[in-house]
Amino acid sequence: MVDYVTPDLCDAYPDVRVMTPMFRNYGGRKSFGGQAVTVKCFEDNSRVKELLATPGKGKVLVVDGGGSLRCALLGDLIAASAVKHEWEGVIIYGCVRDVDALAQLDLGVQAINSMPMKSTRRGIGETGIRLSFGGVIIEDGDFIYADNNGVIVADQKLEMPAA
Numbered sequence: 127m128v129d130y131v132t133p134d135l136c137d138a139y140p141d142v143r144v145m146t147p148m149f150r151n152y153g154g155r156k157s158f159g160g161q162a163v164t165v166k167c168f169e170d171n172s173r174v175k176e177l178l179a180t181p182g183k184g185k186v187l188v189v190d191g192g193g194s195l196r197c198a199l200l201g202d203l204i205a206a207s208a209v210k211h212e213w214e215g216v217i218i219y220g221c222v223r224d225v226d227a228l229a230q231l232d233l234g235v236q237a238i239n240s241m242p243m244k245s246t247r248r249g250i251g252e253t254g255i256r257l258s259f260g261g262v263i264i265e266d267g268d269f270i271y272a273d274n275n276g277v278i279v280a281d282q283k284l285e286m287p288a289a
């Protein structure tokens with residue numbers, strides 16, 4: 127597991143897209159990165175649950191939840207499924223819950239806040255599409271990196287510069 131340091135990546139790759147600072151780290155992995163798998167859903171985590179139950183090695187699930195603060199799109203059970211399927215992490219423009227349990231998992235999780243109410247699951251949501259939030263565009267297949275400093279997006283895979 128690579129320890130990504132986003133300030134060092136910004137220095138080495140000044141063209142990266144940097145998200146507006148609004149995410150908090152909720153996962154047990156303070157730093158994570160990989161190829162973006164995109165989801166857009168509003169207050170419905172059907173697609174999040176489905177995707178995190180498929181193989182995720184080298185991948186980061188990027189969820190545009192429309193910034194809703196009314197319910198959580200991820201909790202400890204779905205996050206545990208993500209760990210089992212080897213996802214690197216999940217970035218949610220929306221909320222998570224079960225935050226103390228999330229902090230114990232070997233998974234990166236960044237979201238805008240915590241919310242104890244769960245979302246609905248009516249099968250609504252799109253996957254593999256272009257997202258726009260946090261001041262940047264994220265295409266399915268882009269590369270995304272996150273740590274406690276922030277979240278950055280790039281067209282190609284980034285390597286940590288030699289120390």
Ligand SMILES: O=C([O-])CC(=O)C(=O)O
Nearest residue numbers: 200201202203204205244
């Ligand atoms: O089930 C949900 O919708 C979210 C949740 O609490 C979990 O993943 O444990």
